[in-house]
Amino acid sequence: MTAAGFVRVCALSELEEDTPRRVELEGTPVSVVRTDDEVFAIHDICSHANVSLSEGEVEDCTIECWLHGSRFDLRTGKPSGLPATRPVPVYPVKIEGDDVLVSVTQES
Numbered sequence: 001m002t003a004a005g006f007v008r009v010c011a012l013s014e015l016e017e018d019t020p021r022r023v024e025l026e027g028t029p030v031s032v033v034r035t036d037d038e039v040f041a042i043h044d045i046c047s048h049a050n051v052s053l054s055e056g057e058v059e060d061c062t063i064e065c066w067l068h069g070s071r072f073d074l075r076t077g078k079p080s081g082l083p084a085t086r087p088v089p090v091y092p093v094k095i096e097g098d099d100v101l102v103s104v105t106q107e108s
């Protein structure tokens with residue numbers, strides 16, 4: 001772990017475009033998503049019920065909860081439609097060479 005709390009989660013080359021990867025960081029489930037050549041880290045549990053967001057589809061920089069269809073913005077964690085009304089946390093991501101680093105100690 002670095003001083004700022006960033007932890008390596010995987011290699012950038014391991015992330016397939018629009019295919020979320022679930023990781024666990026310090027007990028926190030996180031979905032890491034590469035889309036449009038950017039990488040985002042979003043809390044992996046829907047704010048509506050206990051559903052893993054990494055099992056949903058990625059489109060237009062959002063991730064869909066497969067159970068009831070709310071979409072969450074990967075940049076802000078905000079839902080764009082019901083039934084979810086509360087955002088899910090998003091976390092800062094750093095790319096260093098081929099390493100993807102995420103910090104769950106500070107929400108972005």
Ligand code: FES
Nearest residue numbers: 046048049065068
């Ligand atoms: S559990 Fe995710 S929208 Fe209902």
